[in-house]
Amino acid sequence: MPLERDELRKARKAHRCDGCERTIQPGETYQYLTGMSIDGDFGAWHYHPDCRAWEVRLCRENGLRHDEWMTLFEHVCEGGPLVLDGAPEPVRARFAGVLTEQT
């Protein structure tokens, strides 16, 4: 996606990660992005840096461009646990609950 801002920040309050939909705790480092959302509006996103990295990788592997972008959560809902194969352990752990519910 065309981004205006892509930077690492330290959380002063809790945020929800747009990748895994779990909480980014105060004190944790998170990735802050702003730019144009799929709807063409201005958007701002908060991510665990490793969630973001894996989301970008999945979108690239699937050839998804800006207007087809899927969040990590959407990838997992659609593709199941397979999409987390090889993902960093903390990322897999954030989805442990989601994946158990589905199976």
Ligand SMILES: [Zn+2]
């Ligand atoms: Zn996350």
